[in-house]
Amino acid sequence: xxxxxxxxxxxxxxxxxxxxxxxxxxxxxxxxxxxxxxxxxxxxxxxxxxxxxxxxxxxxxxxxxxxxxxxxxxxxxxxxxxxxxxxxxxxxxxxxxxxxxxxxxxxxxxxxxxxxxxxxxxxxxxxxxxxxxxxxxxxxxxxxxxxxxxxxxxxxxxxxxxxxxxxxxxxxxxxxxxxxxxxxxxxxxxxxxxxxxxxxxxxxxxxxxxxxxxxxxxxxxxxxxxxxxxxxxxxxxxxxxxxxxxxxxxxxxxxxxxxxxxxxxxxxxxxxxxxxxxxxxxxxxxxxxxxxxxxxxxxxxxxxxxxxxxxxxxxxxxxxxxxxxxxxxx
Amino acid sequence: xxxxxxxxxxxxxxxxxxxxxxxxxxxxxxxxxxxxxxxxxxxxxxxxxxxxxxxxxxxxxxxxxxxxxxxxxxxxxxxxxxxxxxxxxxxxxxxxxxxxxxxxxxxxxxxxxxxxxxxxxxxxxxxxxxxxxxxxxxxxxxxxxxxxxxxxxxxxxxxxxxxxxxxxxxxxxxxxxxxxxxxxxxxxxxxxxxxxxxxxxxxxxxxxxxxxxxxxxxxxxxxxxxxxxxxxxxxxxxxxxxxxxxxxxxxxxxxxxxxxxxxxxxxxxxxxxxxxxxxxxxxxx
Numbered sequence: 001x002x003x004x005x006x007x008x009x010x011x012x013x014x015x016x017x018x019x020x021x022x023x024x025x026x027x028x029x030x031x032x033x034x035x036x037x038x039x040x041x042x043x044x045x046x047x048x049x050x051x052x053x054x055x056x057x058x059x060x061x062x063x064x065x066x067x068x069x070x071x072x073x074x075x076x077x078x079x080x081x082x083x084x085x086x087x088x089x090x091x092x093x094x095x096x097x098x099x100x101x102x103x104x105x106x107x108x109x110x111x112x113x114x115x116x117x118x119x120x121x122x123x124x125x126x127x128x129x130x131x132x133x134x135x136x137x138x139x140x141x142x143x144x145x146x147x148x149x150x151x152x153x154x155x156x157x158x159x160x161x162x163x164x165x166x167x168x169x170x171x172x173x174x175x176x177x178x179x180x181x182x183x184x185x186x187x188x189x190x191x192x193x194x195x196x197x198x199x200x201x202x203x204x205x206x207x208x209x210x211x212x213x214x215x216x217x218x219x220x221x222x223x224x225x226x227x228x229x230x231x232x233x234x235x236x237x238x239x240x241x242x243x244x245x246x247x248x249x250x251x252x253x254x255x256x257x258x259x260x261x262x263x264x265x266x267x268x269x270x271x272x273x274x275x276x277x278x279x280x281x282x283x284x285x286x287x288x289x290x291x292x293x294x295x296x297x298x299x300x301x302x303x304x305x306x307x308x309x310x311x312x313x314x315x316x317x318x319x320x321x322x323x324x325x326x327x328x329x330x
Numbered sequence: 331x332x333x334x335x336x337x338x339x340x341x342x343x344x345x346x347x348x349x350x351x352x353x354x355x356x357x358x359x360x361x362x363x364x365x366x367x368x369x370x371x372x373x374x375x376x377x378x379x380x381x382x383x384x385x386x387x388x389x390x391x392x393x394x395x396x397x398x399x400x401x402x403x404x405x406x407x408x409x410x411x412x413x414x415x416x417x418x419x420x421x422x423x424x425x426x427x428x429x430x431x432x433x434x435x436x437x438x439x440x441x442x443x444x445x446x447x448x449x450x451x452x453x454x455x456x457x458x459x460x461x462x463x464x465x466x467x468x469x470x471x472x473x474x475x476x477x478x479x480x481x482x483x484x485x486x487x488x489x490x491x492x493x494x495x496x497x498x499x500x501x502x503x504x505x506x507x508x509x510x511x512x513x514x515x516x517x518x519x520x521x522x523x524x525x526x527x528x529x530x531x532x533x534x535x536x537x538x539x540x541x542x543x544x545x546x547x548x549x550x551x552x553x554x555x556x557x558x559x560x561x562x563x564x565x566x567x568x569x570x571x572x573x574x575x576x577x578x579x580x581x582x583x584x585x586x587x588x589x590x591x592x593x594x595x596x597x598x599x600x601x602x603x604x605x606x607x608x609x610x611x612x613x614x615x
Binding site: 094122164 | 505506507509510511512513514515516517520524525528529
C-alpha cells in the first residue's frame with residue numbers, strides 16, 4: 001500500500017494577545033512538529049485531551065488553516081505549495097466531517113442545496129442529474145428523498161450528521177478528516193453513525209483521519225492510533241498494540257481512565273495528577289513530565305523524540321520500556 | 331448557537347413575538363398606512379399645486395380637512411405628496427447606505443487583517459465628520475435636488491451598517507458551515523453571499539428600518555433649512571418652514587406636517603425596535 005497522505009513536521013502557531021495593549025502577543029503552539037502518514041484505505045485515529053491540537057491538525061491538513069511550517073504531501077503533491085486557487089480544485093479529493101452537527105449545516109439552506117452545493121462548485125452535475133445524485137447520496141447515508149426541501153433545524157443531531165456525511169461524500173473524496181464526528185451525539189446514535197462511516201469507507205474506499213477523544217470509539221474504528229499531547233504526537237502505533245501495550249505514560253494513563261461498562265467491576269483508580277498545562281507556556285523538556293509517574297531528571301531538560309520502539313511502534317518517551325508498570329488490566 | 335438567531339431557527343417564533351409586541355404592531359400599522367397613503371396620494375387628494383387665492387388660509391373644514399395654505403393649496407394633498415417624497419428619500423437613502431455598508435463591512439469582516447484595519451480606520455474617519463454639516467456642505471455645493479439629497483444621505487450614513495455587518499461576519503466566518511463550504515472548494519464570493527450574508531440579514535433589517543426614520547428626519551431638516559426639496563414640490567420639511575411665517579394665524583400649516591414627520595419616524599422606530607426585540611434570544615417569551 002502506498003501513502004495517500006504524508007504529513008511532515010507540521011507546525012501551526014496562534015498569536016494570542018495578552019492584554020488590551022497591542023503588541024504583547026504570546027505564541028500558542030497548537031501543532032508543534034507533527035509528522036505521520038496515512039496509507040490509502042486505512043483509518044488513523046487521533047486522540048488527545050481537549051486543546052491538544054487534534055482539530056487544528058485536521059484543519060491544517062485541509063488548509064482550512066494555513067500551516068506555519070511543514071509539508072503535507074497528498075498523493076505525492078505538496079499541498080502547502082499550492083496557490084489558493086489550485087487548492088480549491090484539489091479539495092475534491094479531501095473532505096471534512098465536523099463535530100457539531102448543529103453548526104455545520106447552513107441553517108438558511110435546504111438539504112437539497114446543502115448536499116448539491118459541492119456538485120455545483122466542482123461542476124459535477126446540474127439540473128435533473130443533480131437532484132438524482134443528491135437523492136442517491138441521501139440514500140447512501142440512510143435518508144429518504146422526503147428530506148430534500150427541508151431545512152436543517154427540522155432534523156435530529158444524528159440525521160444532521162448523516163447529511164454532513166452525504167455532503168462530504170458528494171465529491172467522491174479519497175481522504176476524509178472526521179473531526180470528532182460522533183462526540184456531540186447520543187451514545188445509541190454514535191454507534192449508528194460510526195457503523196455508517198465504516199460502511200461507506202468500504203463502499204467508496206475512503207481513507208479516514210478520525211479525530212476523537214473517546215478511546216473506545218477509536219479502538220473500534222481505527223487501524224492505527226496516534227496519541228497527541230500539547231501539540232505533539234507522543235505515541236503512534238497499531239490500534240491493538242496501543243491498547244495491549246502502550247509505550248507512553250500518557251497513553252497508559254488515558255487507557256486506565258477508560259470506563260468499564262460493568263457496575264460491579266471494581267478497580268484501583270490511578271487518575272493523572274494535575275491539569276493539562278497551558279499550551280501558552282508548556283513545561284520544559286518532555287511536556288508530560290510534571291504529570292508523569294515515570295519522570296526523572298532527564299525528562300525535565302530533554303524533549304524525547306518520536307522513535308521506533310520496535311516493530312513500528314513509535315513513542316516519544318525516554319523510558320518507554322518501563323511503561324506498563326501502572327497499567328490497570330481490563 | 332442557533333438560539334442566537336430565533337429568526338431562522340424558528341421563523342414562526344419570530345412572527346409570534348412580533349405579534350405580541352403591541353408597540354411594534356402600532357409601528358407596523360403606521361408604516362403601512364403611510365405607505366398606502368403615499369401610493370394613493372393622486373387618487374385620494376386634490377392636486378397639491380392647485381393655487382386658488384380665493385381660499386387662502388382656510389382653517390380645517392369639511393372640504394379641506396387639514397386646511398389650506400397661503401396660496402390656497404390643500405394641506406392634506408400636499409402632506410400626501412410629501413409622504414411620497416419622504417418615503418422615497420427614506421428608502422433610497424437607506425438602500426444606498428445599506429448596500430455600501432454591507433459590501434464594506436463584509437470585506438472587512440471576511441478578509442480581516444490589513445483589509446479590515448484599512449477599512450475600519452476609514453470608517454472611523456467618516457464617523458468623525460459631523461454628518462449633518464457634511465451633508466449641508468455637499469448639498470450647498472451641488473444642486474439641492476431630491477436625488478442629490480438621497481445620494482448624500484446614503485453616502486454619509488453607511489458606517490453604522492458597515493460596523494454591524496463586520497461584526498456579524500467576524501463571528502459567522504468561524505462557523506462550521508462556513509468552514510465546510512471552504513472545505514468543499516467554494517470561492518470567496520460564494521461563501522460570502524450564499525453562506526454568511528443570508529445569516530447576517532436580521533440585524534441588517536433592524537438597522538435599515540431604523541435608518542429609514544433617520545433619513546426622513548434628515549430630509550425634513552434639510553428641506554426646513556431650504557436646501558432640501560425645493561418648492562413647489564411639497565415636502566414635510568419645506569411645508570414646516572412655509573407654515574412658520576403664519577404660525578400665529580394658521581397653526582394647521584405647521585402642526586400637520588410636523589405630526590406627519592413625528593408619526594412616521596415614530597412608526598419606523600417602533601417597528602425597528604420591535605424587530606430587534608423579536609430577534610433577541612435573551613428576552614423571555
